Amino acid sequence: MADACLRFDAIREDLPGPKWKARWDRSWPAYEGWFIARGGDSGPSRADCEAALSQHMPELVPVYRRLVDLAGGSDRAARFLSTWCPPNYLGGCSLVAMSNHDTVRLVRNYDLSPNLNEGLLLKSAWTGRGVMGMVEFLWGLSDGINDAGLSIALAYGGRQVTGTGFGITTILRYVLETCRTVEDALAVLRRVPSHMPYNVVLADASGTTASVEMLAGGGIQIVADPVATNHQHDGSQPDRGPFTRTYERAAHLKRIADSRRDPKGLAAEFLKEPLRQVRYEEGFGTLFTAEYDPLTRGLTLHWSDTEWRQSLDDFTERQTVITYGGSERSIQLNQGLEREIDWVAIGMRYASGNAPDWREFATPGYGFEPQQVCSGCH
Incomplete structure (x- = not known):
């Protein structure tokens, strides 16, 4: 297969501003097309979406309103950003959390097509609490950590059933903005409904871990082992169980959790089969x-x-391009991109319908080699 590639950006912006606006301008045309095609315009009204957010996650309302303003204020943008009863979506992923007396880890593989991930690591302080994580749907999170040491990650629950609720990535954002411990987070997950089945694994600085199955329309089931793949334990059958090898991956994770005493080095297990996926052409590869x-x-x-090493106390803006296909490889770009890349100019170019060569906006002399970047990179 031809190689696919994905550019990863690490960006720091304490409050939503020009950097977030640039990402919106870049990504909204594709998201808007998806939203329309999947029936989003037939969903709840803007007023209903805002009322639901105010009822279930009131602390996020000021941030949400700021994002809607930056996005231009349209009804469609407001409904999309609320993620209240959104169109269906899915994914893969494997998760595990482990702790001992002096080490805690939460590790996840993100499995999907390179064309369907934003590649954005964002450090922010939108509600006053430091949060760092991988962005989904432009302000939600697929995984992340906050300044209290609470970490969280999601995996698709395996079935295309829906109920009345929020997109799971917004719920994860809310957890990290408002909670300090796993216990706090479990209270939120019990209270805030998810629109589809999802599995969530958590760990905090005390060493407490948990695995939670979110049910469509609200409600949770706490699972004994802090591992998760793409099925749930309610007797239902996942839609793509054999394709995702969800049971095989879950059994492998449980063996690791049962046999390993030290969480250090746990990530190395995720870089090998059966956890690492390489079927990028079929939309199921580890990104x-x-x-x-x-x-x-x-x-x-x-x-x-x-690898990238980042922390809430020592965060560096940077970029890298990862290619996937016959062999995964990286192209390291420059460090400290806050000064070298004009994100607003890039966003304006995307908004005009012309995908830019983003290296045009870099200060000369930072080692950008045009022939290194594959043509499909986004």
């Missing part, structure tokens, strides 16, 4: 491995030949 350390409030993003 990154995220390793969270609640004690240091840190994150390491792993790929086959490189």
